[in-house]
Amino acid sequence: PELLCAAVTRARSAADRERLTVLDLGCGTGLCGPLLRPLAGRLIGVDLSSKMLAKAAARDAYDQLNCAELTQWLATCGGKFDVAVAADVLCYFGELAEVFGRVRDVLAPGGCFACSLEALKDDASSGPFVLRPHGRYQHARHHVETTLAAAGLRVIELSEDVLRYERGQPVAGHLIVASPAN
Numbered sequence: 001p002e003l004l005c006a007a008v009t010r011a012r013s014a015a016d017r018e019r020l021t022v023l024d025l026g027c028g029t030g031l032c033g034p035l036l037r038p039l040a041g042r043l044i045g046v047d048l049s050s051k052m053l054a055k056a057a058a059r060d061a062y063d064q065l066n067c068a069e070l071t072q073w074l075a076t077c078g079g080k081f082d083v084a085v086a087a088d089v090l091c092y093f094g095e096l097a098e099v100f101g102r103v104r105d106v107l108a109p110g111g112c113f114a115c116s117l118e119a120l121k122d123d124a125s126s127g128p129f130v131l132r133p134h135g136r137y138q139h140a141r142h143h144v145e146t147t148l149a150a151a152g153l154r155v156i157e158l159s160e161d162v163l164r165y166e167r168g169q170p171v172a173g174h175l176i177v178a179s180p181a182n
Contacts, residue, residue: 003161004087004114005035007177011112011156012039012083020082023106025070026089030056036085037061044081046073074102082108086115088163091136094129096144100151104180112179113153116163117144119172134166144174153178 012020019041024032027045029052036043044064047053053065066073070089084103093099096117103113120130120138128143141158148155156177163173 001032001035001087003163003175004085004116005032005039007157007175008036008039008083008085008112008114011114011177011179021080021108023079023081023084024062025074025084025086025103026092027056027062027065028052028089030059030061032085032087033059033061036083039083044079046070071098071102074099074106077106079106080108080111081106082111084111084113086113088116090115091118091138094131094137096129096139096147097151100147100153104152107180109180112156112177114175114177117174117176118163119160119174139174141174144176148176148178149181152181154181 020039021042022036022040024036024045027047033056042063043061045056045062046066046068048069050067053067056062056065107113118136118138120126120140129137129139131137145155156179159175161173161175162170164171
């Protein structure tokens, strides 16, 4: 969450940081909430689990929490957002085209989308993404870039970093900030 929130801060001008409408996709227990709150005039979270949302609500950072599958919610929310963040959630999606397209549809003009994905070493023999035994997908960088472009999103920043440590081992990932291409 800290890495993504720092990337969003770099992508947004200081003048508009306190009146943003911010969407936290797959907000889970709300780890991003306190970090996004200073940027947000309105902070909305979406997650599939009502138990996770109860923990997010206890953080008292969100203006609204929605229990829904994120692509379905994006398709029907009817809102526009200055910032959309997906921290450690898109690793549960193999194909990213629908998610990226739906995010593009809800971004306001000048908006930005920040997400993290577990990194797959670019290896033509492994394909664009691979489901690992731990139940999460890893994505090849080139595939992520191509899928973002096809969804109408322009990459502002794409870097590699350690997303977290799992059983003492670093989990390598892509940190992405993108905006509508037109």
